[in-house]
Amino acid sequence: MAVFRVEKNKSYTVMSNHHLRNRTLSLKAKGLLSQMLSLPEDWDYTLAGLASINKESKDAIRTAVRELEEAGYVVRRQTTDARGKFSVNEYIIHEYPQTDVSQEQPPEPTPEECQETPPQSSPLLDHPLSENPATGKPMTDNPSPENPTQLNTKEINTDILTTDQTNYPSYPIPSYLSKRERSRPKRKEADGMDTDMSACREDLKAQLEIDLLCEGRPDDRGKINEILELMVETLCSQQDSFRIAGNVYPAYLVKERFRSLSSMHLEYVLNCLANNVTRIRNIKQYLLTTLFNAPATINHYYASQVNHDQHQTLSSEYPSLFF
Numbered sequence: 001m002a003v004f005r006v007e008k009n010k011s012y013t014v015m016s017n018h019h020l021r022n023r024t025l026s027l028k029a030k031g032l033l034s035q036m037l038s039l040p041e042d043w044d045y046t047l048a049g050l051a052s053i054n055k056e057s058k059d060a061i062r063t064a065v066r067e068l069e070e071a072g073y074v075v076r077r078q079t080t081d082a083r084g085k086f087s088v089n090e091y092i093i094h095e096y097p098q099t100d101v102s103q104e105q106p107p108e109p110t111p112e113e114c115q116e117t118p119p120q121s122s123p124l125l126d127h128p129l130s131e132n133p134a135t136g137k138p139m140t141d142n143p144s145p146e147n148p149t150q151l152n153t154k155e156i157n158t159d160i161l162t163t164d165q166t167n168y169p170s171y172p173i174p175s176y177l178s179k180r181e182r183s184r185p186k187r188k189e190a191d192g193m194d195t196d197m198s199a200c201r202e203d204l205k206a207q208l209e210i211d212l213l214c215e216g217r218p219d220d221r222g223k224i225n226e227i228l229e230l231m232v233e234t235l236c237s238q239q240d241s242f243r244i245a246g247n248v249y250p251a252y253l254v255k256e257r258f259r260s261l262s263s264m265h266l267e268y269v270l271n272c273l274a275n276n277v278t279r280i281r282n283i284k285q286y287l288l289t290t291l292f293n294a295p296a297t298i299n300h301y302y303a304s305q306v307n308h309d310q311h312q313t314l315s316s317e318y319p320s321l322f323f
Contacts, residue, residue: 013037013038015037015038015095016096018096018097019033019034019073019095020034022097024071025067025068025071026064026067028056028060028063028064029064029068032050032054032061032064032065032068033068033074033093035050035054036050036093037093045091047061047062047065062264071097072097073093073094073097073098074091074092074093074094075091075092077090077091077092078090085203086203086206196236197232197236200232200235200236201228201232204231205228207262208261208262208263208266209262210224210228210263213263213266217267220270223270223273224266224270227266227269227270227287230284230287231258231261231291234254234258234288235255235258235259237251239251243285244285244288244289244292245289245292249292257292258291258292261291261294261295264298265291265294265295268294268298269287269290269294272290273290
């Protein structure tokens with residue numbers, strides 16, 4: 001539904017009372033939505049921009065935006081550029097919740113469901129991959145390449161808010177060198193493996209918004225690049241399973257989880273590293289475990305951070321309530 005505003009003496013904003021009377025929304029989410037509805041459409045809607053005009057931190061703003069997205073007041077769309085690569089996320093703010101927005105986190109797929117559902121394919125830079133067969137023997141003939149469907153790429157702010165929805169999507173990054181693809185004709189190049197890894201690296205950099213993340217966290221640039229290389233190594237690995245936190249998971253399940261990660265999940269991993277005070281004996285296993293569990297634990301992590309910050313603020317301003 002379109003947002004209509006009526007300005008009075010350049011100091012008033014008319015908006016719907018729907019979100020203000022919605023008992024399922026927190027007070028912070030109601031206030032943030034009211035503030036966003038009062039801002040001009042060409043305003044810089046970034047986490048840093050919203051945090052600069054509020055007392056709360058970027059993590060608190062991110063949690064409130066995620067709550068509004070779950071409730072349907074904020075709708076996120078993944079856009080692509082002219083070459084089919086993932087571009088920025090487009091956010092649309094509504095006065096009324098959208099009924100087609102899922103408010104529940106989907107259950108984690110079982111190994112049987114993952115085997116029955118073929119991984120999606122997406123266009124690479126100059127070498128679009130072919131479709132994966134659902135069942136049966138791998139294809140031996142050259143399948144016709146899939147034409148990527150371009151999303152709506154209307155002009156939007158390139159500094160769009162880099163948050164993620166709770167029902168995390170499965171980004172269609174190809175399953176490089178999986179069992180199905182090993183039997184397919186490979187490109188006749190001297191170092192085809194290096195070419196596949198380069199294509200995987202470029203797709204991950206677009207998916208995770210590595211350049212923007214490095215600009216926002218210049219001190220963590222080295223860590224970000226190391227995590228990126230670890231993800232490339234995992235996605236291009238030919239092994240059938242991975243050991244994560246003492247458990248053995250099939251390779252396709254680990255790769256599917258990695259394809260669902262976004263820049264917010266990568267920030268979450270960096271925050272976990274920064275807040276960890278114990279000695280990490282196997283840093284590679286620690287990073288694999290944190291990346292694998294990020295989609296399932298990120299919401300609880302930031303919710304606990306917000307609760308802690310709110311408690312600290314209230315205890316300092318109203319000590320009589322706690323002592």
